[in-house]
Amino acid sequence: MTVIPDRSPVLVAPAARTGTAPLPDGREMAWAEWGPEDGIPVLFSPGAATSRSLGFGAGVVNEAGVRLIALDRPGLGASTPAPGRTFDDFAADIAAFARTRGLDRPAMVANSQGAPFALACAAHGVIRALAVVSGADEIAHPRFAGPPFTDVLPVDLYRLTELATREPEAAHAEFARFTPQAMWDMVLAGSPPQDRAVYERADFATAYRRALDEAFAQGPDGYARDTVLAMGRWDIDLAAIGAPVDFWYGDQDFGHSPDQGEGLTARVPGAVRHVLPGVGGALLWTHASAVLCTLRERAGE
Numbered sequence: 146m147t148v149i150p151d152r153s154p155v156l157v158a159p160a161a162r163t164g165t166a167p168l169p170d171g172r173e174m175a176w177a178e179w180g181p182e183d184g185i186p187v188l189f190s191p192g193a194a195t196s197r198s199l200g201f202g203a204g205v206v207n208e209a210g211v212r213l214i215a216l217d218r219p220g221l222g223a224s225t226p227a228p229g230r231t232f233d234d235f236a237a238d239i240a241a242f243a244r245t246r247g248l249d250r251p252a253m254v255a256n257s258q259g260a261p262f263a264l265a266c267a268a269h270g271v272i273r274a275l276a277v278v279s280g281a282d283e284i285a286h287p288r289f290a291g292p293p294f295t296d297v298l299p300v301d302l303y304r305l306t307e308l309a310t311r312e313p314e315a316a317h318a319e320f321a322r323f324t325p326q327a328m329w330d331m332v333l334a335g336s337p338p339q340d341r342a343v344y345e346r347a348d349f350a351t352a353y354r355r356a357l358d359e360a361f362a363q364g365p366d367g368y369a370r371d372t373v374l375a376m377g378r379w380d381i382d383l384a385a386i387g388a389p390v391d392f393w394y395g396d397q398d399f400g401h402s403p404d405q406g407e408g409l410t411a412r413v414p415g416a417v418r419h420v421l422p423g424v425g426g427a428l429l430w431t432h433a434s435a436v437l438c439t440l441r442e443r444a445g446e
Contacts, residue, residue, distance in 0.1 A: 156430040157352040158203035172225035175217040184212035192257030194368045196222035199356035202433035220367025221360045232265035240271045252444040267386045274444035278393045278429040282402035309377035320369035325357035340425040383412045389443040390416040395424030
């Protein structure tokens, strides 16, 4: 397929609507929406340590007829913490959220560290189509334990994945030392020029840094739990996924997946991989139209 960047110069915009929804155990899940209220509902599982306020597709959601609903995972932003939560717990939360808000089985977009949480939702049949954009891979999977990956992946990354797998409490304590500033510095340091051109735009940087501050508003435990889950072995039956799944990567992005999702795509039945030339990890904001239009088609809309 031929994919071109979005025409709109607007990458991010304030949410049109915000609120919280009750969950069965008394907790609340916070959300933010963009696009028409009667549009096709598309949930958004954000990247690491960012809140619901950082959406995407600001210039295209109305044209695409998409009601984009970004969610704060437990303990991040304004969502109630859930210590010790699992991927299965998150899928149950999303099922309850969808019932409460009358969304039936919505489609979903996941970015970066939000990927395994969304894949858990797909494995449980909670969503009807999924777009994983610049998705974090399961680095702790045995396929990454040997060449060629051991020759290129940082030693410290292997150390953290092993720690998250074998000593999750120790890993949690290490990840809990992160701050919004540390996250911002890490993202910029690991980004190719294409991504820095997006992240350092005044409007985007302001929105991104606000989302980081909001995500840490209740402390670092929400981010730490997310990261322990994402960097350890995923307790997700990817082979059970029946919904259509598209994986999107830029060919300049090696930070999210060492093989740009090739192995991950092969583990999900019927999944399709898109690798866009000259694009980095900021693909979600530079090519939102392609992602959303493809997702609508895959969801049968």
